[in-house]
Amino acid sequence: MMVEVNEKIAIEHGLKKEEYKKICDLLKRIPNITELGIFSAMWNEHCSYKSSRKHLKKLHTKGEQVIQGPGENAGVVDIDDDHAIVFKIESHNHPSFIEPYQGAATGVGGIMRDVFTMGARPIANLNSIHFGSPNHEKTRNLLRGVVKGIGGYGNCIGVPTIAGQTCFDESYNGNILVNAMTLGLVNKNKIFYSKAAGINKPVIYVGSKTGRDGIHGASMASAIFDEKIEEKKPTVQVGDPFTEKLLLEACLELMAGKSIISIQDMGAAGLTSSSIEMASKGNLGIEINLSKVPCREENMSPYEIMLSESQERMLIVLEEGKENEAKKIFEKWNLDFAVIGKTTQSKNIELYFKNEKVAEIPIDFLAENAPMYDRKWIKTKLPKKNEYSKNNFKSLKLSDCLNKILTDPNVADKEWIWSQYDHTVMGDTIQKPGGNAGVVRVHGTDKAIAASIDSSASYCYAHPLTGGKQIVCESWRNMVSVGAKPIAITNCLNFGNPEKEKNMGEFVECVEGISEASKYLNYPIVSGNVSFYNETKDKGIKPTPSIGGIGLLSNYRKMLTMELKNEGNYLLVIGKTEGHLDQSIFSRIILSKFNGPPPEINLFNEKQNGMSVLSLNNQNLIETCHDVSLGGILTAIAKMCISAKKGVKLFPFKNLVNKFEYFFGEDQGRYIIEVKPENLENVENLLKKDSIHYDKLGLVESGNISYENDLKISIDQIKEGYKKWLKEYMVN
Amino acid sequence: MKSSVIIFPGSNCDRDMDVALKKFGFKNQMVWHNDDEIPKSDLIVLPGGFSYGDYLRCGSIAGKSRIIKSVIDFANSGGLVLGICNGFQILTETGLLPGILQQNKYLNFICKNVFVKIKNNENKFFKDIKKEILELHIAHNEGNYFCSNDELKSIEDNNQIAVTYCDHNGNDDEENNPNGALKNIAGIFNKNKNILGMMPHPERMIDPFLSGEDGSLFFENLIKSL
Numbered sequence: 017m018m019v020e021v022n023e024k025i026a027i028e029h030g031l032k033k034e035e036y037k038k039i040c041d042l043l044k045r046i047p048n049i050t051e052l053g054i055f056s057a058m059w060n061e062h063c064s065y066k067s068s069r070k071h072l073k074k075l076h077t078k079g080e081q082v083i084q085g086p087g088e089n090a091g092v093v094d095i096d097d098d099h100a101i102v103f104k105i106e107s108h109n110h111p112s113f114i115e116p117y118q119g120a121a122t123g124v125g126g127i128m129r130d131v132f133t134m135g136a137r138p139i140a141n142l143n144s145i146h147f148g149s150p151n152h153e154k155t156r157n158l159l160r161g162v163v164k165g166i167g168g169y170g171n172c173i174g175v176p177t178i179a180g181q182t183c184f185d186e187s188y189n190g191n192i193l194v195n196a197m198t199l200g201l202v203n204k205n206k207i208f209y210s211k212a213a214g215i216n217k218p219v220i221y222v223g224s225k226t227g228r229d230g231i232h233g234a235s236m237a238s239a240i241f242d243e244k245i246e247e248k249k250p251t252v253q254v255g256d257p258f259t260e261k262l263l264l265e266a267c268l269e270l271m272a273g274k275s276i277i278s279i280q281d282m283g284a285a286g287l288t289s290s291s292i293e294m295a296s297k298g299n300l301g302i303e304i305n306l307s308k309v310p311c312r313e314e315n316m317s318p319y320e321i322m323l324s325e326s327q328e329r330m331l332i333v334l335e336e337g338k339e340n341e342a343k344k345i346f347e348k349w350n351l352d353f354a355v356i357g358k359t360t361q362s363k364n365i366e367l368y369f370k371n372e373k374v375a376e377i378p379i380d381f382l383a384e385n386a387p388m389y390d391r392k393w394i395k396t397k398l399p400k401k402n403e404y405s406k407n408n409f410k411s412l413k414l415s416d417c418l419n420k421i422l423t424d425p426n427v428a429d430k431e432w433i434w435s436q437y438d439h440t441v442m443g444d445t446i447q448k449p450g451g452n453a454g455v456v457r458v459h460g461t462d463k464a465i466a467a468s469i470d471s472s473a474s475y476c477y478a479h480p481l482t483g484g485k486q487i488v489c490e491s492w493r494n495m496v497s498v499g500a501k502p503i504a505i506t507n508c509l510n511f512g513n514p515e516k517e518k519n520m521g522e523f524v525e526c527v528e529g530i531s532e533a534s535k536y537l538n539y540p541i542v543s544g545n546v547s548f549y550n551e552t553k554d555k556g557i558k559p560t561p562s563i564g565g566i567g568l569l570s571n572y573r574k575m576l577t578m579e580l581k582n583e584g585n586y587l588l589v590i591g592k593t594e595g596h597l598d599q600s601i602f603s604r605i606i607l608s609k610f611n612g613p614p615p616e617i618n619l620f621n622e623k624q625n626g627m628s629v630l631s632l633n634n635q636n637l638i639e640t641c642h643d644v645s646l647g648g649i650l651t652a653i654a655k656m657c658i659s660a661k662k663g664v665k666l667f668p669f670k671n672l673v674n675k676f677e678y679f680f681g682e683d684q685g686r687y688i689i690e691v692k693p694e695n696l697e698n699v700e701n702l703l704k705k706d707s708i709h710y711d712k713l714g715l716v717e718s719g720n721i722s723y724e725n726d727l728k729i730s731i732d733q734i735k736e737g738y739k740k741w742l743k744e745y746m747v748n
Numbered sequence: 749m750k751s752s753v754i755i756f757p758g759s760n761c762d763r764d765m766d767v768a769l770k771k772f773g774f775k776n777q778m779v780w781h782n783d784d785e786i787p788k789s790d791l792i793v794l795p796g797g798f799s800y801g802d803y804l805r806c807g808s809i810a811g812k813s814r815i816i817k818s819v820i821d822f823a824n825s826g827g828l829v830l831g832i833c834n835g836f837q838i839l840t841e842t843g844l845l846p847g848i849l850q851q852n853k854y855l856n857f858i859c860k861n862v863f864v865k866i867k868n869n870e871n872k873f874f875k876d877i878k879k880e881i882l883e884l885h886i887a888h889n890e891g892n893y894f895c896s897n898d899e900l901k902s903i904e905d906n907n908q909i910a911v912t913y914c915d916h917n918g919n920d921d922e923e924n925n926p927n928g929a930l931k932n933i934a935g936i937f938n939k940n941k942n943i944l945g946m947m948p949h950p951e952r953m954i955d956p957f958l959s960g961e962d963g964s965l966f967f968e969n970l971i972k973s974l
Binding site (some may be wrong): 167168171172173174256257258259261262349350434435436437438439440441442443445446448457572573575 | 761803857885887889954955957
C-alpha cells in the first residue's frame, strides 16, 4: 500500500517545512513516498553540503600537481612519471557511535571504494579517531570496537594501515569521530570518473545484493543525537570486506580494458545518489528498472531499494555491447552483475518497478536546486594571553612534568591500536605507524609516498582561524620530517550543529584558516568531506577538522625517521622558541589553565623552515628529524630517545624564557634535527645563510635525558610509562 | 626453479609472495583456485590472506576448494609445499599438517616483528641457514597453534616442530609467546618434512628498508636446496 505523503512525513524524513514546500513547488505536485525518500536523501546535509557549500568554495584547490580537485569520488595528484595518487578522507562518526565495529569497518570500506572507483589500487589506509574522556563509561568499549572494526576491514582487504591519530577529550563523550583515509596508486592515463556520457548506454549494477540495511544512513548522519539513539542501530550498514576485496579485483580487471564510460560507488544514499550524480555530471537522464536490482531480502519496495546503503556495490555506465565481457569478469569473482537501466536524453531520473513507473524527477531538482544556506555565524575573538610568572612554576620539576605529559592519553604510545592493524602487507611499508608519518614505496620504483593525519581541536576551539592554519602546517611539517615534499591534502571537517551561530562560525573560520595556509604552502585541498551535527543533547564537539596530507620522496632511500642514530651527534632545533604555553598540553594538564590563544602561525617562517630541512636532507646533512608539536621540545626529544633507546644531554639555552616555557612551549614551525659533528659547521652556515633561526639543543648520548642540575631521567623509566598507559587502560 | 602461488578469493599476500620468490630466482606463476591443475612446479605456496573471507573457521573452505586436490597430490608425491599464515591454516584444514590454529590468546589481531628459533635444519626449508634465530614478521588473528597430547607427542617424536617463537637470545618460553601457541610453535612440518606451515611472513622481510632482512635467508636457502 502506498503511503500518503504530507508535511508530517516529510519532516520525519529530516526535511524542513520550507524544504518540503519547495519540493512540491518544483514538482508542481505532491511527491510519492519513493520520490520523497529520494529528495530527503539528496537534500540532507551529508549529500547536499547545504550549510557548507558556500564556504567550501573558498578552499584552495589548485596547483600544478592537481589532476582532479574536489567534486569527484576522490582527489588525484601527479607524482611524476606515469603515476598519480588518488586519495580522500571520509567521516563515519554517527554510525560508529551507534555500532562501533560496523560503523568503523564500513567507514574504511567506503573510503577504499571511493579510491578504487577511480581506477586506483589502494596502497595505504590511515585513520583519525577521537573519543570521549578515558573516564567516560562508554570510551573503552567504543575504542575497542572502532579499532577492531578498522582492523577487521583493512586487514582482510590486504591494504596496510600505515599511520593515524587517536585523541581523547570529553567533548566527544556523546559523539566520537571516526575519519578514514585511503591512498591509491593509478596510472595517470587510466583514471576513471563518475561523469556519464552518451545516450542509451547500459547502466550496470555490480557487487553485493541490496538489503534493508542502512536505509536512511545519510539522514541519520545529518541529525543530532538524543536518548533514543540506540533505536537507530538498524540504520548502520554491515560491512563485508571479503566481497569488497573481490569487488576491488573485479573492478580493476574490468578497468584494464576499455569498456567503462563512468563508474561510481554506492556510498551514502546508495543507488539514489550514485545514479543521480552520474547523470547530473553528464547532463543526462537515467532510467532504472528496480525489478532488476539484485536483492538480498524479499519484497523490497522501490523506496527501500533506492535508499538502502548496503555496502560493496558499484554502478557502472558501460559502452554498448560490452555487457558480456564485463559480466564474465564479475562472474569469475562470484559477484552479482545486472543491467538495470540506461542513460537517457530526458534529464530526469525515471524509476520502474514491476512494469510501472514509480518515480520521475528532473535531476536538476535533486542536484543543482538542492537547498543552499547562508547560515548565520559569529567570529571567535582571539583570546587574551595569560601572563606566566615564576610562581606558576614554583613547585614543578621538569622530570615530573615530562612523565605526566608522556603518560597523558593524548601523548602516550598507541601501539596497542596500530599493532592490531596489518601495516606491512603489500611489502612496501618503509615507515610504520608511530613516527612522523607513514611511508610506503611506489611499488617497483625509487619513489615513496608519505602520509599522515592531524587535528588540533583545542587550538581550533580557542581560535578557529589560527587552529585551521595550524593543522595544515602540522601536516606539512609531518611530510617534511620524513624527507618528503608535501604535495596535497584532503580534509574531513567535523563540527557541531551548523544551525548554531557559534558552531557555524567555528566552521567558517577553520575553513578560512585551512585555505590560507594551504594556499601559502602550495599544499592544495583536493578532496574531503563535511560532518556536521556532531552533537548530543545540546552538547557539541570541539571543532575538529582533520587534515590528511601526502608527500613525495623521489628517492625512498632519503627517508628520515625520528629515531636517534649515534652518540656524539648534535641536536638542533630549527625555528624560534618563544615559549608559548597557552593551549599547550603543559598548560592544560599541569597548570590546569584552559584559556588563552593557541600558538601563532607565521606562514613565512613555516615555509622557510620546512624548505631548509628538505634542502639539508637532500644534501645528506641530517641523520634524524622530528617536528615539535604537542608537548614541546622536551616531549619531542623524549620520543626520539625512546624509539632509539638513546639519551640526550641538553645544553643550557640562551633564550630569555623560563625553562618550562622553553621545554614545553608549543611554538610552531619547529623541527629537531640530528647532525653529525663533521657536518655541524656546514649545517650552521647553511642555516645562517638562509636566515633560519636555530638553537643548538644538545648531544646524543646513552641512557638519560639530562639538563644541567635540573633534570636527569633514564630512558627506560620514561619509556615504561609512555608505552604502558593505553595497554593498561584497555585491560582494566 | 619453478614455483606456483595459489590465489584463493580473499588471498592478499599472493603478490608479496610472488615478488619475493622472483627476487630470489624462482620462476613463479600464479594459479587460480578454480583451476584443476597446477603447472609443473618444484614448489607450491599457499599465501596469506583471508581465503573466501574466512568467515567460517580460517582456511576451512579453501581446504575444500577445487585446486586443493592437486596440492594434496603434489604433497603426497613428495613435492615441496609451503603455507604461510592463512596458507598454514589451510594446510591444517586439509589434514596435510596436524593440529589447528585458534584465535590468538588475547583475542586481538597482532602485527609485529617476532623472533623465531629454527628447531630442525634437516630439511629443505632451513638446511643451510646459518643463523639459529631469525627475525620475522607476524600479522594474524588466528595463529594460536593447538593439537591433542597424542598429536603433540607424535610431532615431537618425529621432529616436526619447525620454528618456535622466542626472544633475540632464543628463549622460547611463555614470555615470548605472542599468541598463546602450544609450545610456542610458530611453524611445523609433516612427517616427511616436505610440507611446512608457518605463521610468520618471510616475504615481508626481504629488504633492509622493510621490517628486516631475515626473510631473505629463508628464500636464498630455499632456491639453493631445491
